[in-house]
Amino acid sequence: MRTTVLNNCDLLDGRGTPPQHGVDIIVEGNIVREIVPARPGDVYGTVDEILDATGKLVIPGVINNHTHGTAYGPLFPSGHEGLPHQRVLANLDRHLLEGTTTVLCADGFVTAEELARTDEAHPINVRLASCNTPACLQAATVADGGGLTEANRRFTARQAMDAGAVALGEIGAGHTLGGGGASYLYIPAAVEKRTGITITPRQANELKIAVLGRHISASAFDRDAVEEALAAAGLTGMLSVDDIRAIVSGIVLPAFDIALHGLAEAAELARKLDVPVLVHNAAASMTQVAAIAKTDVRLIAGHSNHSSFELREAVEHATRLKEMGSIVDVSTLDTFGARRLTTGPDLLYALLSAGLVDTISTDYAGGHHDPILLAIDRATKAGMVSLPAAIAMATANVADAIPGLAPRRGRVLPAAIADLTVTDPAALDRVWTVMIGGEIVVRDGRLSPPGRRPD
Numbered sequence: 106m107r108t109t110v111l112n113n114c115d116l117l118d119g120r121g122t123p124p125q126h127g128v129d130i131i132v133e134g135n136i137v138r139e140i141v142p143a144r145p146g147d148v149y150g151t152v153d154e155i156l157d158a159t160g161k162l163v164i165p166g167v168i169n170n171h172t173h174g175t176a177y178g179p180l181f182p183s184g185h186e187g188l189p190h191q192r193v194l195a196n197l198d199r200h201l202l203e204g205t206t207t208v209l210c211a212d213g214f215v216t217a218e219e220l221a222r223t224d225e226a227h228p229i230n231v232r233l234a235s236c237n238t239p240a241c242l243q244a245a246t247v248a249d250g251g252g253l254t255e256a257n258r259r260f261t262a263r264q265a266m267d268a269g270a271v272a273l274g275e276i277g278a279g280h281t282l283g284g285g286g287a288s289y290l291y292i293p294a295a296v297e298k299r300t301g302i303t304i305t306p307r308q309a310n311e312l313k314i315a316v317l318g319r320h321i322s323a324s325a326f327d328r329d330a331v332e333e334a335l336a337a338a339g340l341t342g343m344l345s346v347d348d349i350r351a352i353v354s355g356i357v358l359p360a361f362d363i364a365l366h367g368l369a370e371a372a373e374l375a376r377k378l379d380v381p382v383l384v385h386n387a388a389a390s391m392t393q394v395a396a397i398a399k400t401d402v403r404l405i406a407g408h409s410n411h412s413s414f415e416l417r418e419a420v421e422h423a424t425r426l427k428e429m430g431s432i433v434d435v436s437t438l439d440t441f442g443a444r445r446l447t448t449g450p451d452l453l454y455a456l457l458s459a460g461l462v463d464t465i466s467t468d469y470a471g472g473h474h475d476p477i478l479l480a481i482d483r484a485t486k487a488g489m490v491s492l493p494a495a496i497a498m499a500t501a502n503v504a505d506a507i508p509g510l511a512p513r514r515g516r517v518l519p520a521a522i523a524d525l526t527v528t529d530p531a532a533l534d535r536v537w538t539v540m541i542g543g544e545i546v547v548r549d550g551r552l553s554p555p556g557r558r559p560d
């Protein structure tokens with residue numbers, strides 16, 4: 106059995122307690138055998154490998170409960186055409202290089218067979234969530250459905266659970282509930298098709314809000330705001346107010362009520378199946394999400410820092426959800442990097458500093474999500490949350506929130522599975538080494554072995 110020693114590291118074990126300084130972590134086979142005060146390397150004469158981790162911080166491999174584009178098969182809970190396999194593997198590479206060892210694919214219509222093929226092709230643990238309930242399938246079909254094969258349509262949430270899916274989700278999404286998916290995908294595409302002009306996600310978002318408001322309602326239509334948003338997007342004279350109203354409404358509204366109904370339907374099924382349900386929590390769905398939270402379902406309120414919320418609204422809503430026993434998740438989105446949709450970390454920081462956050466995920470953000478460890482690095486440096494607590498939000502808390510997602514993972518303890526991330530404590534997103542099941546899969550910040558396995 107292969108033995109590897111991480112020599113003389115600091116350790117945050119995922120439990121939220123202060124770091125242990127100067128320890129050796131001895132990994133035997135796929136498990137953590139022992140954690141002991143650091144010894145000189147030559148004590149370990151016969152082991153296979155000793156990694157000098159002096160000055161490095163070891164944490165449990167990050168567990169990400171909200172990803173898209175991480176499995177072969179249809180993309181998003183709108184059943185969008187799937188990404189090419191190489192792109193899926195590249196997405197997984199990126200998660201891995203960011204220190205993530207387990208991802209929950211929340212695309213929702215992926216089959217067990219597609220998931221298994223993905224999981225086999227990549228060292229990351231890829232796990233399945235399903236959103237294939239009647240209303241969610243109908244919402245997807247109305248909103249898009251371009252990537253749904255007969256096999257995807259037939260593979261119900263119940264069957265998915267029997268085949269090893271660990272949660273229902275993502276229920277509702279930016280693509281069916283007039284959120285980010287409409288703003289970065291469908292509205293720009295429709296505008297371009299009509300005018301030849303490419304608009305940014307933020308411009309599309311402003312148009313959407315002007316037509317339907319933050320909470321998505323036909324009655325929120327604001328002609329002046331639409332004119333302003335058209336001008337800001339360089340569309341004055343190309344599209345009339347009524348044109349863009351028809352375009353935006355035509356994209357968002359047909360699926361919207363069906364998708365809202367899907368939230369209640371999925372929560373009911375999750376209760377019956379006794380599995381967690383990950384829901385799209387945003388201004389447009391908050392009333393329905395709060396209604397579900399009142400029941401005894403295990404609810405994960407995804408991306409509770411969604412950019413459609415106003416700050417006070419987000420904090421009050423998350424406070425209520427937490428009081429009702431829900432798990433409050435925040436997503437990194439494109440908060441620190443691309444900022445194509447979010448405008449900065451205000452909502453994230455407000456929820457963290459109010460002590461409302463249970464888990465941190467990435468979501469997709471149009472492919473521009475920031476690394477979880479980058480968000481933790483920034484938030485801890487800004488004094489919003491302690492480092493041990495933040496690491497727990499990305500590891501042990503996630504494993505606890507979704508029991509099937511990462512059993513025996515999420516904490517670095519003797520007998521735990523050796524999914525470990527070794528990083529630079531001065532810049533957490535500078536990931537040095539990643540180990541999955543005792544095997545080193547990232548070395549010196551690069552994939553190991555280099556390159557990708559053939560599909």
Ligand SMILES: [Zn+2]
Nearest residue numbers: 275278279385
């Ligand atoms: Zn979402």
